[in-house]
Amino acid sequence: MRLPLHLNNKLLEIEKLSVQFKTDSGAIEALRPISFTVLEGEILGVVGESGSGKSVTNLALMGLLPANAQITAQKVVFNKNPLNLNSQKDLRAIRGSQIAMIFQDPMTALNPSLTVGYQMIETLRCHFDISKKVAEHRSLALLKRVGISNPEARLKSYPFELSGGMSQRVMIAMAISCHPKLLIADEPTTALDVTIQKQILDLLLDLQKENKMSMIFVSHDLALIKKYAHRVQVMYAGEIVEGGNTEEVIKTPRHPYTFGLLKARPSAHEGKMKEPLYAIPGVVPSLRERPSGCQFHPRCFRATELCKKQAPLLTTAARNFACHHPLEIL
Amino acid sequence: MFLFLSKKILEVSFTLVGITFICFLLLRLVPGDPVLLMIGERNMDPVAYAEAKQKLGLDKPVLVQFGKYIEQVASGDLGTSVTSKTSVWTEFKERFPATVELSFVALLFATLFAIPFGVLAALKKNTFFDYFLMGSSLTGYSMPIFWWGLVLILLFSVKLGWTPVSGRIAVEYDIPLKTGFYLLDSLQRDVREAEGLKPFWSAVSHLILPSIVLGTIPLAVMARMTRSSFLEVLGEDYIRTARAKGLSEYRVVLIHSFRNALIPIVTTLALCFGSIITGAILTETIFSWPGIGRWIVTSITSRDYPTIQGGVLIISVIIIITNTLVDLLYIYLNPRIKNALLK
Amino acid sequence: MKDFFSELLKDIKKNKGAFAGLLLILIFILLAIFAPLLSVYAPDQVIEGALRLPPNSHFQNYYFIFGTDDIGRDLFTRLLYGSRISLLVGLSVVVLAASLGTSLGLISGYFGGWTDRIISRAMDFIMALPSVLFAIVIVAVLGPGLMNAIVAVSIVALPNFVRLIRAQVLAEKNKQYVQAAQLYGASHLRILFKEILPNCMAPLIVQGSLGFSDGILNCAALGFLGLGAQAPTPEWGTMLSDARSFLESSPWMVNLPGLCILTVVLSFNLLGDGLRDALDPRLKNRS
Numbered sequence: 001m002r003l004p005l006h007l008n009n010k011l012l013e014i015e016k017l018s019v020q021f022k023t024d025s026g027a028i029e030a031l032r033p034i035s036f037t038v039l040e041g042e043i044l045g046v047v048g049e050s051g052s053g054k055s056v057t058n059l060a061l062m063g064l065l066p067a068n069a070q071i072t073a074q075k076v077v078f079n080k081n082p083l084n085l086n087s088q089k090d091l092r093a094i095r096g097s098q099i100a101m102i103f104q105d106p107m108t109a110l111n112p113s114l115t116v117g118y119q120m121i122e123t124l125r126c127h128f129d130i131s132k133k134v135a136e137h138r139s140l141a142l143l144k145r146v147g148i149s150n151p152e153a154r155l156k157s158y159p160f161e162l163s164g165g166m167s168q169r170v171m172i173a174m175a176i177s178c179h180p181k182l183l184i185a186d187e188p189t190t191a192l193d194v195t196i197q198k199q200i201l202d203l204l205l206d207l208q209k210e211n212k213m214s215m216i217f218v219s220h221d222l223a224l225i226k227k228y229a230h231r232v233q234v235m236y237a238g239e240i241v242e243g244g245n246t247e248e249v250i251k252t253p254r255h256p257y258t259f260g261l262l263k264a265r266p267s268a269h270e271g272k273m274k275e276p277l278y279a280i281p282g283v284v285p286s287l288r289e290r291p292s293g294c295q296f297h298p299r300c301f302r303a304t305e306l307c308k309k310q311a312p313l314l315t316t317a318a319r320n321f322a323c324h325h326p327l328e329i330l
Numbered sequence: 331m332f333l334f335l336s337k338k339i340l341e342v343s344f345t346l347v348g349i350t351f352i353c354f355l356l357l358r359l360v361p362g363d364p365v366l367l368m369i370g371e372r373n374m375d376p377v378a379y380a381e382a383k384q385k386l387g388l389d390k391p392v393l394v395q396f397g398k399y400i401e402q403v404a405s406g407d408l409g410t411s412v413t414s415k416t417s418v419w420t421e422f423k424e425r426f427p428a429t430v431e432l433s434f435v436a437l438l439f440a441t442l443f444a445i446p447f448g449v450l451a452a453l454k455k456n457t458f459f460d461y462f463l464m465g466s467s468l469t470g471y472s473m474p475i476f477w478w479g480l481v482l483i484l485l486f487s488v489k490l491g492w493t494p495v496s497g498r499i500a501v502e503y504d505i506p507l508k509t510g511f512y513l514l515d516s517l518q519r520d521v522r523e524a525e526g527l528k529p530f531w532s533a534v535s536h537l538i539l540p541s542i543v544l545g546t547i548p549l550a551v552m553a554r555m556t557r558s559s560f561l562e563v564l565g566e567d568y569i570r571t572a573r574a575k576g577l578s579e580y581r582v583v584l585i586h587s588f589r590n591a592l593i594p595i596v597t598t599l600a601l602c603f604g605s606i607i608t609g610a611i612l613t614e615t616i617f618s619w620p621g622i623g624r625w626i627v628t629s630i631t632s633r634d635y636p637t638i639q640g641g642v643l644i645i646s647v648i649i650i651i652t653n654t655l656v657d658l659l660y661i662y663l664n665p666r667i668k669n670a671l672l673k
Numbered sequence: 674m675k676d677f678f679s680e681l682l683k684d685i686k687k688n689k690g691a692f693a694g695l696l697l698i699l700i701f702i703l704l705a706i707f708a709p710l711l712s713v714y715a716p717d718q719v720i721e722g723a724l725r726l727p728p729n730s731h732f733q734n735y736y737f738i739f740g741t742d743d744i745g746r747d748l749f750t751r752l753l754y755g756s757r758i759s760l761l762v763g764l765s766v767v768v769l770a771a772s773l774g775t776s777l778g779l780i781s782g783y784f785g786g787w788t789d790r791i792i793s794r795a796m797d798f799i800m801a802l803p804s805v806l807f808a809i810v811i812v813a814v815l816g817p818g819l820m821n822a823i824v825a826v827s828i829v830a831l832p833n834f835v836r837l838i839r840a841q842v843l844a845e846k847n848k849q850y851v852q853a854a855q856l857y858g859a860s861h862l863r864i865l866f867k868e869i870l871p872n873c874m875a876p877l878i879v880q881g882s883l884g885f886s887d888g889i890l891n892c893a894a895l896g897f898l899g900l901g902a903q904a905p906t907p908e909w910g911t912m913l914s915d916a917r918s919f920l921e922s923s924p925w926m927v928n929l930p931g932l933c934i935l936t937v938v939l940s941f942n943l944l945g946d947g948l949r950d951a952l953d954p955r956l957k958n959r960s
Contacts (some may be wrong), residue, residue, distance in 0.1 A: 024687075051584075062573075062574055064570055064573055064574060067455075092576055092578070094576075095573070095574060095575070095576035096574065096575040096576025096577070097576055100575075101574045103567060103570070103571065103574075105567060108566065108567040108568065109567045109568055109570075109571045110568055110571065111571075111572065111586050111590070112568070112570040112590065113589045113590050114585070114586070122574045122575075122577070122581070122585075123441070123576075123577075126575065126576055126577055126578075126581075127576060146459070171571070172577065178576075336957070339870075342918060344794070345797060345801055348794070348797075349797045349798065349801060349802070352810075356810060356813070357816060359814045360813065360814050364898060418771060431931075436700070463692070468690075468761070468939065468942055468943065468946065469935070469939055471942060472886060472890070472935060472938040472939035472942045473935060473938075474894065474897075474913075474931060474934040474935060474938070475725045475895055476852070476893075476913065476914075477927065477928075477930070477931030477932075477934065477935070478931075480913075480917065480920055480927050480931070481927075481928065481931065483920065484920055484924055484927075488920070488921050515716050571720055605803050605804070605833065606803075607803045607805075607806055608803040608804055608805040608806060611805055611809070611898070612804065612894055612897070612898070615897075615898060618921075626809065627809075627898055630809060630813050630900065631899060635813070638809075638810070638813055642806065642809075642810055645803075645806060649801060649802070649803065650801050653801070667847070667929065
């Protein structure tokens with residue numbers, strides 16, 4: 001998917017954001033200084049295995065990390081205003097209203113002892129000075145918009161009476177209810193059936209266009225990223241290893257890790273049923289015992305002595321990667 | 331729902347029969363002659379003895395005796411006290427309100443302090459404040475309350491003279507009992523007209539120390555429970571959602587966490603209801619509080635076995651019923667279970 | 674097994690509360706063992722004329738660090754010997770309740786069916802009655818005395834152990850290593866004691882520590898009510914009860930035994946809490 005050309009104002013600009021967790025057995029570097037931007041109206045895909053730092057980035061942005069997290073950032077600008085990620089006051093002002101988030105498991109993300117209606121109305125009334133009646137009216141419209149049948153009845157339901165797909169629709173309705181400029185969708189469909197998955201993502205795409213909002217779409221599934229994201233950013237062990245326009249990155253990956261991810265997709269495997277599915281050898285390194293040099297070198301088929309000694313820097317162009325021995329453009 | 335209720339009732343009646351059987355056995359297991367135990371040892375001639383034995387049905391087989399005992403209990407006859415010669419039920423009725431009043435105030439005191447303490451400790455996890463609160467609560471939990479009561483008497487009654495040492499109300503007030511709860515009875519119109527609010531404040535001042543003593547362990551248990559329950563809930567996904575929605579911390583804690591954290595807290599509170607009688611026995615002994623705890627202890631020291639038997643039976647029945655009600659409350663608080671049962 | 678304990682000790686050292694508890698317990702154990710060496714008096718030795726002397730008093734050529742009681746016995750000595758009684762009471766309660774409770778729990782969980790139902794119901798009965806009330810009933814039947822109090826308190830503690838072990842057995846029973854042992858034709862007893870029981874050790878140790886404090890506290894409470902140890906025995910609860918009438922004039926006679934009970938009970942609770950944190954893997958991962 002290509003980004004419409006007129007949309008290239010920066011909505012979010014982050015420079016050198018890092019996160020450490022203090023624990024009894026020393027500090028864990030969950031996020032090494034990373035820099036990236038989100039443009040107005042774009043969908044930025046973020047890919048990586050678990051532990052790669054995708055979720056930590058988003059939670060840091062929302063101020064939802066646990067108390068033992070230490071966040072440092074050189075510069076964070078959101079919607080042309082500087083933002084202090086260590087100030088809960090700053091963050092509360094934009095949370096929910098300017099930046100909204102939907103989570104992986106919709107079944108646990110809604111409060112089990114409050115009705116759907118209560119949770120929706122509460123959100124609306126938290127950010128707008130409106131009566132309960134008006135909020136209820138808007139909630140109904142929102143539920144209708146996200147494709148929930150019989151919204152009147154659903155307002156009175158408790159979350160456990162809803163299916164996973166419906167719960168995620170409610171979460172989406174709640175997230176867009178205050179017209180956020182940025183929606184963070186953290187693996188929004190991983191916990192759902194494949195059939196529901198497409199409906200939810202199409203809905204998100206429609207809403208994104210309709211409300212002209214930007215979206216950070218986190219997924220480990222490259223096929224979904226390819227279909228829905230304008231730009232993509234690949235993360236590994238708390239670092240960004242590659243980024244650029246989705247089509248380019250997928251067509252000509254430069255980092256061996258991205259290459260491995262692409263090769264490991266079941267769809268890349270079509271027509272070669274006799275061969276076993278490719279898997280990147282080894283596992284994501286423990287953040288407690290990081291390897292030296294390039295974080296990926298123990299698993300990389302192109303690694304040399306240099307990779308062990310020295311960490312590669314991320315190139316500065318829009319189409320960037322961090323590798324000493326990048327794959328050639330064919 | 332119906333199935334669940336009937337299962338519950340069956341379970342409870344099973345336990346009730348078991349308890350009754352234990353109480354029935356009690357008098358037969360005690361060393362010595364049960365006839366003498368039941369009617370007292372004074373002024374006993376052989377003819378009266380034989381009569382009593384037959385009257386008590388002790389010449390029949392054990393199971394028949396048990397059947398008879400159940401029949402007797404079901405008709406409200408719990409035996410007659412050896413020492414006072416009044417029926418156990420009457421004696422119980424006179425003392426029960428005192429214990430209920432004390433327990434209620436003690437649990438109220440415990441709840442009012444435990445929940446805020448527990449919530450604060452959870453929110454300030456691993457700070458000095460948290461350690462201090464949890465250290466105090468473990469100390470409270472380990473407290474021999476019979477000593478704690480004496481320490482408080484020494485400090486507040488003897489040294490400072492703030493609170494009375496024993497009883498439920500100052501002796502000069504003789505208020506007519508309607509409910510048996512002095513806090514209510516002292517507010518009756520004719521009492522108020524005659525004495526003003528003085529009797530009420532006297533009753534309140536008599537309640538302070540015993541309630542603190544009786545409430546100490548429930549306070550400690552509930553504060554710890556509240557903390558861990560809150561910590562668990564605060565780690566849930568839906569709390570993250572609530573924060574992500576931009577809700578104020580106040581709403582996150584009070585609306586989103588509280589209700590879910592409340593379920594185990596209420597369960598603990600209810601379990602405290604059951605175990606409070608243990609504390610009441612000790613507290614009432616220390617403060618000469620005329621309730622059922624002291625009643626049981628006195629009946630043991632005076633070897634008044636019919637009173638022990640009847641008293642233990644009533645107390646256990648009350649506790650079992652309370653615990654059952656708690657189970658139902660638990661269901662009511664948990665919409666998931668409630669809906670599953672209603673269907 | 675050795676690894677298990679050294680690992681455990683390491684965890685306890687990390688937890689300040691548990692470590693303090695363990696230290697206090699060790700001190701009390703040493704005091705109890707060396708009581709005759711630490712005091713020049715016998716616990717029931719009456720010093721003529723030295724009635725209710727406050728702590729730190731000299732009388733003729735005697736010295737009483739904690740004062741004397743109403744008939745002229747040295748309070749320090751009585752408290753010292755009282756620690757013997759309390760620790761022994763705690764130990765007996767835990768040993769009695771744990772051994773019987775473990776056996777019943779193992780049988781109940783492993784064999785299931787009617788045995789299980791009968792044992793579980795019996796435990797429900799005990800649980801339905803408040804602990805001291807139940808102990809009172811038992812003491813009423815057996816008559817007051819330290820031994821009877823111990824029996825009563827042990828029975829009250831029984832359901833905790835039975836339920837704990839039963840739940841563990843149910844969890845372990847279906848695991849592969851137990852089924853493998855069954856396939857090899859190992860006897861029930863062998864499976865129970867060699868395979869299942871070692872895996873119940875962790876919760877058993879925690880419950881043991883907490884049972885210790887409960888046992889001491891409940892026995893002291895019975896002593897206070899006049900249903901436990903009888904008069905000349907230097908049991909803390911009994912001493913406290915006997916000293917009640919001197920609360921105003923000689924508060925140390927009440928406060929010192931009370932403080933002793935609190936300290937010992939608190940130590941075991943601290944240790945028990947720390948052990949639970951160390952041994953419960955669920956809690957361990959969370960923090």
